[in-house]
Amino acid sequence: MTKKTMMMRGGWCSSINSHLLFRSFPTTRPTYSSSAFSSSCYNKRTNYKFFFTAITMSGRDNENPYFETPRSVIQKVLAKAQHEGEGAIVRRSIGRLEIGSVDPFLMLDEFSVSLPSGFPDHPHRGFETVTYMLEGAFTHQDFSGHEGTIRAGDLQWMTAGRGIIHSEMPAGEGVQKGLQLWINLSSKDKMIEPRYQELKSKDIAQAEKDGVYVRVIAGEAFGIKSPVYTRTPAMYLDFTMKPGSQVNQSIPESWNAFIYIIEGDGIFGNPASPPVSSHHVIVLSSGDGVSVWNRSGNPLRFVLVGGQPLNEPVVQYGPFVMNTKAEIEQTFEDYHLCKNGFEKATHWRSRP
């Protein structure tokens, strides 16, 4: 199956940068530890007072009293605006050339789109797309008749599995903004039936403590849990911090994690590090949690995303993400011949 025959099914791939179309990612990322105390096996809740007294007494500076192995920044990159879809502008953070994927995360785009631009009919297979609206609204329609509009604060968690074809377009006049995260599925889940989990803004778990407001899109924070089922174990937290506030968020030790700053300036990981501003992505080292300080005079809003690495080979061709080149070739055939999950594509077009 050639690229030319694929394009006959639709125009989605004509606008994608060709260097991003087909690539394999390394199966593992190097892991880093920021702590000199990683050999400690104290229970951090019951023993950290003692732990810290010991450090202070030995003359060591107390860098972070909240975690045994605090995560620090290993990479910081500005997500510059680029063209995607049909006339749409996105700031790609995860998935851009300097970073690549952060297993199990393939891509994070902050999109800012107004009609007639958008993401018209295109397919997905082998991963999940998580769309979280920041401002305005987006309408989606898929080839099995599932459709709706998500508005500021709403969430659509779409498990594409074996195949979805859909359109995602601005729902109103003006600029519509949001985040779209792509989470890889493990080899055993790539061909599952598609599934949607949709939450209205008011149904997203939220909590506030000491000037820090959190919306729990996936996982748990401040003792509050999201109802979303994450097939690839993951957390996704939307924090807004008042000036002068601080937060300490635990993250499972073996997970990869990153932060994307939506608004304001924050200090991440090491309290002595310089502030990082909006539209930057920060990849975190390994560790049991991260601390963040807002020492600016304005609110700081960022998302913290973490997940259990799959440690599997990744072969991506645009919106198809599989484990081998042979599976990608099979996917082209299934898509082109409308089979193995793409049956409903035979006569489907989204309505204008």
Ligand code: FJE
């Ligand atoms: C896609 C190009 C695309 N980021 N953010 C190629 F634009 C897309 C695509 C999106 C997308 C959609 C929304 Cl609503 C938000 C996005 C890329 O649809 F899937 C491929 N393959």
Ligand code: FE
């Ligand atoms: Fe899509």
